[in-house]
Amino acid sequence: MSNGQDFEQVARERKTRRSVFHLAFAALTLLVGGLLIWKLSSLILPIVVGGLLAFVFRPVKERFRIRWLPHEVQVLCSFAAIGLVLFFAFNTLRKHIPDEEQKLEFKVRLKYKLNEKYQQLIAKPAEEKSNALAPLIEKELGPLMDKFNQSLELNPEERNLFLKYAAGYNGKPPIESKFVDYFRANQHTGKYVIPEKAPAGAGPQNAPAPAQPPAAGEGASLENKLSAWMLAPLIFIFLGFDNGQIRRFFIGLVPNRYFELSLTVVDRLDDAIGKYLRGTLTECFLVGLTLTVGLVLLGIPPGIAVAIGVVSGLLNAIPFVGTVLALVIGVGYALIAENVRPLIPGLNPNDLALYVVILVVITHVLDDVVFQPFVLGSAVNVHPLVVVIAIIGGSLLMGLWGMLFAIPTVVVVKTAVATFFKELKAYRII
């Protein structure tokens, strides 16, 4: 055999060895990775949240990229800017988060007002012989009202506390006498649906359930959850300090043949996810702003309107669920609101709940027709059926967090697959 043939043989053997090694290494990595994900599943969410936060706030870091400033100082400056904005935002919001006394007062007012509205709905006007709709309403809404009343019922401890606050407690002025009257009226709220008689021999219907002993390890579980969530800020900080090292490391693992392909795919994916996340935040902001302005125009105090706008705007990140929750919060407040003076002339303050429903519907339509196409564009269009399935699937797998992350996950997977196949074809690999 000639020297040239020897060299070719050695080169071929080396190539085979390299392929086998790469395949074995990839299989081992997948196996170990899968095992780690399965065993450490509780860490996934905090890591994803930390990573997403770092992703969302990356433009802030880019703003502080000044040539003569060391990288660490640039990152610290961006953290300081983010911290300051968040501090002022939380401080402003905190003023509108109800304290213990206000929570009790809201419960009392909501129960009273709900029952008042319900009574008005089913009452038979004096001039009319009968209200044909009343029995139907009573049949349908009665059980629902009973459930509402049950959930808004103050327990003995809360009742005592309310009475203390009513007289002035903990350095706070006494609760308005009108609300104390509501509290008294609430004591006499009866049931709208008369429970059927229990069959003879059956045990007491409302017998208290035997007290469950505290689950073993409940405290430890909470501690584990807390320590897992400590990862989110750590991931955020470490990704903040990253200066492209992580990207360089992973691109370094890619075989030469796929080097430019991987650079393009990673870049397009990064661009698409970044646009989607920042677009969603902008969309949430616009929805929150529209609701806030609308509520102020309807006469709701600006502080409360801002709080409802912020919560509803943030919840808008969950399709459908956001709108429903905005409706519940908005109508809930509209029902207990008193002395409302709408800024739009001609509106009847007694129909505030109806106006809030109209406002939420208008905001939802605006979001669908103007905000989403304008801010997100059509690049990340997902079929409504996929959205519904993803949200339900996400909630089944991971509860509220699953619902929140369902659509971003669908968008990431959709963009990754589309970009990957497009580039594989462009590079003539498939």
Add this chain to the structure above:
Amino acid sequence: MFERTYDVDESIFEEGQPGAALFLILDGKVAVEVLRETSTTRLAVLEKGAFFGEMALLDETPRSATARALEPTRTLALYRNDLNGLVHRDAKTACQIYRSLAGMIAERLRLTNELVQIKTPADDVGLG
């Protein structure tokens, strides 16, 4: 910048593929070739300090030639979007890179023109 190493005869990029990066040779030798039907024409052999694939930084047209390592080669790759990002972060440095790129492309165009003039009879040379 990404450091990459290539074995003998390993392709760095191939003609017709989308280009995404410029390569600077740190060590080794690289052949730039074009495949025409059945034959391969070698356009140049580049050595340490030379760079190739510069058109990828300017537009997204496919590679006009294939680059192949002639011996174990170490390169430094500059990705197009990293250079685009540098324009916003450090315009002065980006400007210097683009200026030297433009100078080198002009130099290569001049050499190509000279080559065309040598190989083509004077009457046949035209701009159209």
